[in-house]
Amino acid sequence: MGIVLINLDGTSSGALFSGFNLKGDGSVILAAFILSAASIYGKRITQHQDTFIVTGFQLTIGGFILILAGYLLGGSIGPFTLSSIALLLYMAFLSAVAFSLWAVLLKYNSVGKVAIYNCLIPVFGAFLSAIFLGENIFELKNIIALILVCLGIYIVNRTFTPAKFSVTQNS
Numbered sequence: 356m357g358i359v360l361i362n363l364d365g366t367s368s369g370a371l372f373s374g375f376n377l378k379g380d381g382s383v384i385l386a387a388f389i390l391s392a393a394s395i396y397g398k399r400i401t402q403h404q405d406t407f408i409v410t411g412f413q414l415t416i417g418g419f420i421l422i423l424a425g426y427l428l429g430g431s432i433g434p435f436t437l438s439s440i441a442l443l444l445y446m447a448f449l450s451a452v453a454f455s456l457w458a459v460l461l462k463y464n465s466v467g468k469v470a471i472y473n474c475l476i477p478v479f480g481a482f483l484s485a486i487f488l489g490e491n492i493f494e495l496k497n498i499i500a501l502i503l504v505c506l507g508i509y510i511v512n513r514t515f516t517p518a519k520f521s522v523t524q525n526s
Contacts, residue, residue: 394470398461406458414451471511474504 400409460469478501484490 390473391470394461394466397458398466401458401462406462407455410451410455410458414447414454468512471508474508478504 397409397413457469481490481492481497481501485492
């Protein structure tokens with residue numbers, strides 16, 4: 356509900372997803388589907404393989420595909436400097452740690468309980484855009500959306516205790 360609320364148009368009609376763009380929003384939906392499938396498949400693979408090796412293969416193959424796609428679509432790489440190399444190594448290390456932790460979490464937990472935390476990505480994105488870009492995120496609908504996302508994470512991760520009842524037989 357939080358994601359639906361945040362996508363309501365600000366016009367008086369309040370049309371849901373009225374600004375939907377197939378290239379942008381469609382790509383996000385496709386990425387979410389691929390992430391879901393990859394999480395399920397990744398859990399299956401990490402049950403039999405070392406999570407760090409699986410992560411290394413994923414990042415290597417994915418990096419190769421992205422470099423190839425960038426080159427085929429006309430991209431180029433400018434000259435490297437010491438700063439750019441340091442930044443590249445830092446981002447590679449950060450990604451490797453994050454994806455390794457993700458793989459370990461998937462290995463030992465159910466996919467549903469781990470994947471729900473992906474809903475926090477837009478929350479942190481909103482906070483970081485407020486901090487670094489000066490955007491105003493403190494609108495009522497944003498705060499309600501945040502509460503709904505956090506409530507969803509709580510509901511998915513809480514443990515349910517089955518209701519205890521006794522069945523009596525009448526003879």
